[in-house]
Amino acid sequence: MKNEWFTISVYSENNVGLLNRISGIFLKRHINIESLNVSKSEIDHVSKFTIVVNTTEKWVHNIVGQIEKQIEVIKAFYHTDDETIYQESALFKIASNLLFDERQIQNIIKESNSQIVTVSREFFVLAKSGRRFEIDEMYEQLKPFGIMQFVRSGRISVSKDEMQISSLLREFQHN
Amino acid sequence: METLKEKKTVQEQQKSVKISGAEAIIHCLLAEGVDLIYGYPGGAIMPVYDELYKFQDKLTHILTRHEQGATHAAQGYARVSGRVGVAIATSGPGATNLVTGLADAQIDSTPLVCITGQVPRHLLGSDAFQETDIIGISTPVTKWNYQVTKASEIPEIMAKAFYIAKSGRPGPVLVDITKNAQFDELDFSYTKCTGVRSYKPAPKPDAEALKQAADLINNAKKPLIVWGQGVILGKAEEELKALVEKAGIPAAWTIMGASALDTDHPLNVGMVGMHGNYGPNILTNECDVLIAIGMRFDDRVTGRLEDYAKQAKVIHFEIDPAEVNKNVHADVAVLGNSKETLSLILSLINPNTHKEWLQLFAEKYQIEYDTVIKNDIHPTKEGLTMGEVIEEINLASDQKAVIVTDVGQHQMIGCRYAKFKQSKSNITSGGLGTMGFALPAAIGAKMGAMDREVVAIIGDGGYQMTIQELGVIFQHNVPVKIVVLNNDHLGMVRQWQELFFDRRYASTVMTNPDFVKIAEGYHIEAKRVTERKDLKSTVQEMMASKNPYFLEVKVEKEDNVFPMIPSGAAVSEIRLK
Numbered sequence: 052m053k054n055e056w057f058t059i060s061v062y063s064e065n066n067v068g069l070l071n072r073i074s075g076i077f078l079k080r081h082i083n084i085e086s087l088n089v090s091k092s093e094i095d096h097v098s099k100f101t102i103v104v105n106t107t108e109k110w111v112h113n114i115v116g117q118i119e120k121q122i123e124v125i126k127a128f129y130h131t132d133d134e135t136i137y138q139e140s141a142l143f144k145i146a147s148n149l150l151f152d153e154r155q156i157q158n159i160i161k162e163s164n165s166q167i168v169t170v171s172r173e174f175f176v177l178a179k180s181g182r183r184f185e186i187d188e189m190y191e192q193l194k195p196f197g198i199m200q201f202v203r204s205g206r207i208s209v210s211k212d213e214m215q216i217s218s219l220l221r222e223f224q225h226n
Numbered sequence: 227m228e229t230l231k232e233k234k235t236v237q238e239q240q241k242s243v244k245i246s247g248a249e250a251i252i253h254c255l256l257a258e259g260v261d262l263i264y265g266y267p268g269g270a271i272m273p274v275y276d277e278l279y280k281f282q283d284k285l286t287h288i289l290t291r292h293e294q295g296a297t298h299a300a301q302g303y304a305r306v307s308g309r310v311g312v313a314i315a316t317s318g319p320g321a322t323n324l325v326t327g328l329a330d331a332q333i334d335s336t337p338l339v340c341i342t343g344q345v346p347r348h349l350l351g352s353d354a355f356q357e358t359d360i361i362g363i364s365t366p367v368t369k370w371n372y373q374v375t376k377a378s379e380i381p382e383i384m385a386k387a388f389y390i391a392k393s394g395r396p397g398p399v400l401v402d403i404t405k406n407a408q409f410d411e412l413d414f415s416y417t418k419c420t421g422v423r424s425y426k427p428a429p430k431p432d433a434e435a436l437k438q439a440a441d442l443i444n445n446a447k448k449p450l451i452v453w454g455q456g457v458i459l460g461k462a463e464e465e466l467k468a469l470v471e472k473a474g475i476p477a478a479w480t481i482m483g484a485s486a487l488d489t490d491h492p493l494n495v496g497m498v499g500m501h502g503n504y505g506p507n508i509l510t511n512e513c514d515v516l517i518a519i520g521m522r523f524d525d526r527v528t529g530r531l532e533d534y535a536k537q538a539k540v541i542h543f544e545i546d547p548a549e550v551n552k553n554v555h556a557d558v559a560v561l562g563n564s565k566e567t568l569s570l571i572l573s574l575i576n577p578n579t580h581k582e583w584l585q586l587f588a589e590k591y592q593i594e595y596d597t598v599i600k601n602d603i604h605p606t607k608e609g610l611t612m613g614e615v616i617e618e619i620n621l622a623s624d625q626k627a628v629i630v631t632d633v634g635q636h637q638m639i640g641c642r643y644a645k646f647k648q649s650k651s652n653i654t655s656g657g658l659g660t661m662g663f664a665l666p667a668a669i670g671a672k673m674g675a676m677d678r679e680v681v682a683i684i685g686d687g688g689y690q691m692t693i694q695e696l697g698v699i700f701q702h703n704v705p706v707k708i709v710v711l712n713n714d715h716l717g718m719v720r721q722w723q724e725l726f727f728d729r730r731y732a733s734t735v736m737t738n739p740d741f742v743k744i745a746e747g748y749h750i751e752a753k754r755v756t757e758r759k760d761l762k763s764t765v766q767e768m769m770a771s772k773n774p775y776f777l778e779v780k781v782e783k784e785d786n787v788f789p790m791i792p793s794g795a796a797v798s799e800i801r802l803k
Contacts (some may be wrong), residue, residue: 063424064423064424067373068361068365068371068372068373071361071362071365072365075365075366078366079366112551113548113552116547116548116550116552117548119547119548120546120547120548122369122370122390122422122424122425123370123424123425124424125423125424220423
């Protein structure tokens with residue numbers, strides 16, 4: 052079985068220690084987490100973990116089973132890239148003088164569809180959302196001019212198919 | 227021993243009263259029907275011990291000599307009684323000493339609630355005296371854990387802890403309680419937990435899956451059942467027996483499933499796995515339908531997975547969805563509690579007898595008997611064998627004793643040859659393989675089944691890992707029978723060194739103390755047997771004793787356990803010598 056990229060979505064209670072419990076499941080199997088994002092979900096008081104891993108389907112199936120088994124996890128799913136809409140976000144901090152001295156930077160901003168978040172006397176900040184390769188491309192273009200700071204978020208994604216989490220919650224409550 | 231307090235039903239307290247967190251913990255335990263706990267005091271848990279002092283007429287606390295002993299005793303108690311075992315310890319080293327027992331209970335699905343003291347809330351993260359992150363440490367080895375920092379959280383969390391520990395696939399739960407939460411007051415009222423919104427203890431059986439499973443079973447020519455502890459945990463012994471008898475299917479067991487069906491039942495064909503019986507192992511690779519019930523296809527059961535039952539359709543009866551397709555692909559998965567699923571499938575099953583197929587098991591047994599079993603239990607050589615000791619215990623106990631084993635050669639021999647007439651009679655560390663398990667577990671098992679004889683069978687290595695628990699046996703006069711099968715070696719490791727490491731016996735020879743004198747130091751009656759002529763009478767004397775009894779049997783130093791599926795080999799490659 053070959054390695055693939057999988058996005059694991061975990062709906063859970065918002066409790067101290069759950070992140071540790073979930074990350075331990077990967078640690079125990081010596082599987083690296085490529086990206087991790089935790090946020091609120093579409094349901095009040097329910098958190099959503101979005102975890103990206105590169106592994107085989109057999110392992111991702113096993114991992115999702117173990118995650119779902121945790122008491123405070125409501126439901127976990129896994130999807131391939133084709134089955135999801137996904138993005139990452141990045142921030143670039145760049146010296147302000149470059150904005151005026153280097154014409155090419157203005158072209159990069161326009162062509163990459165990125166936004167200027169703030170401009171100060173010393174620096175300005177560019178925000179870019181998109182696929183990993185788009186952010187990487189922009190990074191390579193800006194690199195020759197000097198990037199003061201760079202950060203990229205974990206993947207966030209929604210599935211094309213319904214995840215049926217609300218009906219599950221209702222079922223839990225009635226049981 | 228002290229008479230265990232009668233189980234008192236504590237009425238759920240409807241109206242609330244103001245009490246300390248420490249007292250609340252005691253009331254929670256009483257409300258859950260707990261009358262016996264194991265533990266060890268220390269600074270951060272002292273408020274709870276102060277309350278235990280006040281409530282000693284309702285709640286017995288057994289002071290083990292090490293916190294690990296407390297968890298294993300609680301495990302032995304839980305495994306034999308089907309109730310939740312409770313252990314309690316202080317922060318720091320008290321808490322870390324619980325970890326082996328938690329890991330053991332986690333992998334063997336044993337319901338435990340462990341309570342640890344913790345430094346006060348305001349000192350968390352300051353590296354205070356005896357502070358350790360037991361939540362972080364215990365997370366991978368608990369079904370659930372929680373740190374209580376406010377007294378008001380105690381009733382709800384304790385109720386949740388018991389519910390989670392015993393429901394669904396059982397397991398250990400750890401509740402860490404800061405010292406301020408023990409001292410502070412709360413308005414106490416207790417309601418038992420009946421559900422947690424994100425937790426589904428047992429899936430509902432699916433009618434379609436049951437029908438598919440029944441079709442496979444009804445059309446099978448060579449079906450084989452392999453059951454595990456799920457049958458015992460699900461209290462499905464009667465249902466298993468009914469299925470086996472109605473469908474006429476040979477049934478084998480994993481080490482954790484032992485005793486769920488009488489050893490002498492004609493359709494009980496023995497143990498599977500590395501040192502299991504020849505027939506069920508070989509014939510796993512000849513059956514046409516493999517019916518796995520409440521077992522998890524551990525590597526010690528399956529051998530090389532690529533060659534495990536590839537010819538068979540596999541039906542997996544299982545409560546934990548994460549176990550399905552984890553190691554072995556299931557053609558049909560019947561999810562749910564084993565009692566429920568087995569009773570549902572029974573009406574769909576056609577009566578059958580598989581005479582020719584069963585005959586194969588009888589033939590394989592005869593081969594195993596002639597080459598292995600006969601020499602193990604009726605040896606003609608001079609040295610004593612572990613097998614003949616087990617056989618004498620079977621005879622002297624009329625197969626009614628609870629057998630508690632440790633880990634190693636004696637465990638395999640014990641599980642192979644001990645005979646059972648009653649469920650919950652084989653207590654061992656199956657998944658984790660924890661040396662040092664048996665002595666404290668036997669203490670717990672005896673306290674959980676006072677009307678039964680409990681015999682701990684231990685090797686000379688494992689015995690010395692928790693030997694200090696003799697202090698509990700002495701102090702509380704716990705009438706367990708302790709049999710040390712002494713070969714002056716770490717026998718199983720030595721066996722592997724002999725077979726797979728060209729006899730390089732690295733650190734497996736033990737120079738042992740005088741075990742009889744040690745037992746006598748604890749005022750426990752003790753005997754040593756070195757010759758066959760004394761064995762029967764001494765075992766009989768031990769079983770007749772109403773008191774704790776220690777028996778050391780000097781067995782052959784370099785005996786090996788066979789049959790054996792070498793590590794990495796297929797079940798059909800099982801060796802008889």
